[in-house]
Amino acid sequence: MLQTTKKMIKMSPLARQSLGNQVADVLRAQVLLGELKPGDVIPERETSAALGVSRTPLREALLILEAEGLVEMLPAKSPVVANPSLLELTQMLLVQASLEALAGEIACVEATQSEIEAIEDIHNKMVATAHDADPIAFFEIDMSFHEAVVAASKNDVLIKTHNQFHVRLWRARFLTAGKVASRETSVGDHASIVEGLRRRDKEKVSSSMRDHLRKVIDNVTAMYAHQET
Amino acid sequence: MLQTTKKMIKMSPLARQSLGNQVADVLRAQVLLGELKPGDVIPERETSAALGVSRTPLREALLILEAEGLVEMLPAKSPVVANPSLLELTQMLLVQASLEALAGEIACVEATQSEIEAIEDIHNKMVATAHDADPIAFFEIDMSFHEAVVAASKNDVLIKTHNQFHVRLWRARFLTAGKVASRETSVGDHASIVEGLRRRDKEKVSSSMRDHLRKVIDNVTAMYAHQET
DNA sequence: TATATGTTTTTGGTATACCATATTTTTAAT
DNA sequence: ATTAAAAATATGGTATACCAAAAACATATA
Secondary structure, three states: OOOOOOOOOOOOOOOOOOHHHHHHHHHHHHHHOOOOOOOOEOOHHHHHHHHOOOHHHHHHHHHHHHHHOOEEOOOOOOOEEOOOOHHHHHHHHHHHHHHHHHHHHHHHHHOOHHHHHHHHHHHHHHHHHOOOOOHHHHHHHHHHHHHHHHHOOOOHHHHHHHHHHHHHHHHHHHHHHOOOHHHHHHHHHHHHHHHHHHOOOHHHHHHHHHHHHHHHHHHHHHHHHHHOO | OOOOOOOOOOOOOOOOOOHHHHHHHHHHHHHHHOOOOOOOEOOHHHHHHHHOOOHHHHHHHHHHHHHHOOEEOOOOOOOEEOOOOHHHHHHHHHHHHHHHHHHHHHHHHHOOHHHHHHHHHHHHHHHHHOOOOOHHHHHHHHHHHHHHHHHOOOOHHHHHHHHHHHHHHHHHHHHHHOOOHHHHHHHHHHHHHHHHHHOOOHHHHHHHHHHHHHHHHHHHHHHHHHHOO
């Protein structure tokens, strides 16, 4: 339940956000956590009842998630959690690679020294976790590394655009990152990105980023070929 | 009025789309045509009444346009047509430059010969129109050139993402493209892009694209500095 | 006259009732 | 028993009624 009482909790004016946005946050989290899997349907009445809201804000949330590419709404069909094809995943990763390469280049100019150090810290944490068992922890550190680099560009438009693909790619990347074998390669790739940032070498960072994402594409492709969906 | 009669016109199942989407199309067109200018408010009741629909589909349209970045919705405020700052425009153009550079690179590999010829045709039409009076016609040809290059990449994700920035940047680019002086430079830039595509030279196309967009950024910056908003 | 306060109005946010259509189930006929 | 038609049902799409909060306005007071 999001709101069982009529009276809302007193919030500061800036923090106030519509129920629709709150519902969107809940559903988005469920998709990322795998509680809602690709292909799952989201019937309006049932879902809104389960969340304790009416259909109106639920529909608002669905529209938001549709715009983000996480949900597909077809006429006269229940909304469905997006289930991107390998082709679509590849296309997204190509775009994402360009965005991260751009972010890396800008970061070489715009990032403060402490921001670069923070990125190094994340990288070091990732190195330390590389031989641990927990795949989720490793994956989240991996993702936060990419987020940190993009954030260092300080380009809000770029950050937001990147984040949208980030979310849409989350599940596929999580599934492929599970392969322990790929951890070593990822760590190596990140190391060269970090080195490029430290030297503020735009070309190195840019190409390292692209190379890294190219490997991710290969991993995703391999997984799809293997499970033959 | 979108729908004055209860009964809808019989449509093929695939063509059917919700009223909300139709309204979004109408409002989007109004923004592009300048009938709705940045900063204009879009009160829900008034606007829905004017369009002959209820508030529900109008809100749906507003949510779509908000996701596209064309409209801003703040709590307890009437929705407002987005009025991007110079900083935001610059950030968008930087991202757009990367997207178009990527599209150009892919197009060098993926575009058919006839697609490249079609791009050449657009370019030739632009050359022919360069000394005409009508700024709108020239601008639309200019934009269709960029669209054609991106379309030639055949990467749907890229095409869609590019299109969103395309729409958000439309007005600013239109205003700056008005300067007749910049036509010559634009035509020259396009010429080198076309040449790169013909030779299927990824590096040339990519760098030409970036250079071209960099000039656009300069033009936009100059205009903002001039009118001192 | 200026300011503070209380009231009215306007606005977006939410819930709900209704509608049209697509789907499923039932029933009847061959 | 199979199939076709018809009725029932479930689903998303739309309109509307209602609510709370914010803004605008008016009024009274210093």
